[in-house]
Amino acid sequence: xxxxxxxxxxxxxxxxxxxxxxxQKETQGTxxxxxxxxxxxIGPRGRTLSLGRNKLKTHxxxxxxxxxxxxxxxxxxxxxxxALIKAMNKHGGPESVHDTDILVVRFNRYxxxxxxKPCIIxxxxxxxxxxxxxxxx
Numbered sequence: 532x533x534x535x536x537x538x539x540x541x542x543x544x545x546x547x548x549x550x551x552x553x554x555q556k557e558t559q560g561t562x563x564x565x566x567x568x569x570x571x572x573i574g575p576r577g578r579t580l581s582l583g584r585n586k587l588k589t590h591x592x593x594x595x596x597x598x599x600x601x602x603x604x605x606x607x608x609x610x611x612x613x614a615l616i617k618a619m620n621k622h623g624g625p626e627s628v629h630d631t632d633i634l635v636v637r638f639n640r641y642x643x644x645x646x647x648k649p650c651i652i653x654x655x656x657x658x659x660x661x662x663x664x665x666x667x668x
Contacts, residue, residue, distance in 0.1 A: 533648070533665045543634060543666060546571055546579070547644065550636045553582045567639065568647065570610035572618040572662075573632040580622055580631060583613030592616060596656045611635060611653040615660060629661035636668045644668040 550569045572580040586608040593612045597605040611633060618628050637647035647667045649657065657665055 570614040571634045581617035583610045596652045632664045634666045
């Protein structure tokens with residue numbers, strides 16, 4: 532189920548702040564502009580399982596889902612895929628993300644949250660891995 536985050540949602544505001552810090556840290560001291568599309572896998576009791584971001588590199592999982600949906604050119608790693616891969620690698624495989632949530636956030640160049648609804652490729656991949664909810668800004 533996909534949910535749009537409300538600005539007054541205190542439950543996830545802390546997670547959004549953590550994602551903003553992560554985005555800033557990941558691009559600090561590089562020539563890459565502020566990394567603005569990030570994702571977090573959220574486990575039981577609101578625990579952060581992993582953080583991910585868009586990257587200008589390819590990954591076989593991203594390529595698989597892109598090809599499966601007829602979007603062969605969408606092979607660069609999306610934040611949602613990056614976060615899922617990290618959570619599965621760190622916590623014991625695909626079963627470790629079942630019944631978790633994902634929060635997807637995008638920031639503009641001023642650090643304000645803007646629309647970040649996951650693309651169709653990421654939505655299919657997230658649903659196939661059994662995540663409960665997709666939250667986005």
